[in-house]
Amino acid sequence: MTRDRDKPPVVGIGEMLISSRSLAEYKAMFNLTESDLSRRILDCPGGAAGFTSAVNGLGGDVTACDMAYFDGDAEQFAGIVAAETDRGNRYIRAHAEHYDWTFFADPDEHLRLRQHAAADFAADLSRNPHRYVPGRLPTLPFPDASFDLVLSSHLLFSYSDRLDPIFHLDAITELMRVCHGELRIFPLVDSASAALYPHLDTVLTELRNRGVAGEVVEVGYRFQRGAYDMLVCRHIAREAS
Numbered sequence: 001m002t003r004d005r006d007k008p009p010v011v012g013i014g015e016m017l018i019s020s021r022s023l024a025e026y027k028a029m030f031n032l033t034e035s036d037l038s039r040r041i042l043d044c045p046g047g048a049a050g051f052t053s054a055v056n057g058l059g060g061d062v063t064a065c066d067m068a069y070f071d072g073d074a075e076q077f078a079g080i081v082a083a084e085t086d087r088g089n090r091y092i093r094a095h096a097e098h099y100d101w102t103f104f105a106d107p108d109e110h111l112r113l114r115q116h117a118a119a120d121f122a123a124d125l126s127r128n129p130h131r132y133v134p135g136r137l138p139t140l141p142f143p144d145a146s147f148d149l150v151l152s153s154h155l156l157f158s159y160s161d162r163l164d165p166i167f168h169l170d171a172i173t174e175l176m177r178v179c180h181g182e183l184r185i186f187p188l189v190d191s192a193s194a195a196l197y198p199h200l201d202t203v204l205t206e207l208r209n210r211g212v213a214g215e216v217v218e219v220g221y222r223f224q225r226g227a228y229d230m231l232v233c234r235h236i237a238r239e240a241s
């Protein structure tokens with residue numbers, strides 16, 4: 001496996017968005033059950049998602065990790081996140097035909113729910129900063145097997161125009177290092193073109209060599225056209241010798 005040397009120019013939304021998906025979106029994207037939500041969970045990248053705040057508010061144990069948390073204080077960050085929510089919604093309005101309007105009725109509802117999740121995130125970041133840990137994949141600041149369930153949305157596979165296969169392989173290996181149980185990654189398609197990640201088979205083969213098995217599982221979330229599946233990764237049990 002090689003690094004992509006001549007990357008195509010960045011298209012689609014441009015700079016990677018710090019997005020703010022809600023608990024309802026996470027439940028649908030990752031087929032989360034009530035029992036899943038009671039586990040020790042890592043959300044990486046957490047971005048400005050409302051998931052950590054909402055689940056911890058219900059008595060859960062979620063930690064978010066993102067490289068964006070290195071930047072600025074909580075007040076500055078709230079402004080950035082509000083602007084990012086507007087930027088994401090402008091992109092979706094301009095490309096509305098690429099989306100399935102069933103989870104969200106229309107772009108106005110998309111904006112309202114994402115703004116709500118972003119505000120929830122910003123308030124929780126001020127109240128509970130220890131829940132938001134700065135970290136930059138493919139290296140995470142957590143001991144081995146710290147979490148039962150690791151969730152990763154809209155970074156891996158979504159930005160194959162700028163993240164190469166070695167990054168994907170190393171990032172998944174690191175997410176599995178800190179994971180005692182399952183890693184779930186959504187979606188498996190590019191954020192701009194909706195094409196299936198072209199190196200998925202190669203990455204799955206390399207992961208198997210590293211003791212990780214991946215399984216593609218359909219989810220209930222319907223928004224970006226073509227984004228219907230997550231990847232579930234588990235450690236392969238070593239055979240007793």
Ligand SMILES: C[S@@+](CC[C@H](N)C(=O)[O-])C[C@H]1O[C@@H](n2cnc3c(N)ncnc32)[C@H](O)[C@@H]1O
Nearest residue numbers: 018019020021045046047067068136137153154
């Ligand atoms: C599109 S957002 C997704 C956020 C959240 N999971 C959601 O679905 O709303 C992508 C996030 O990935 C973060 N990110 C990009 N590269 C990263 C890296 N190498 N390590 C950790 N976070 C990264 C960005 O800062 C951004 O917040």
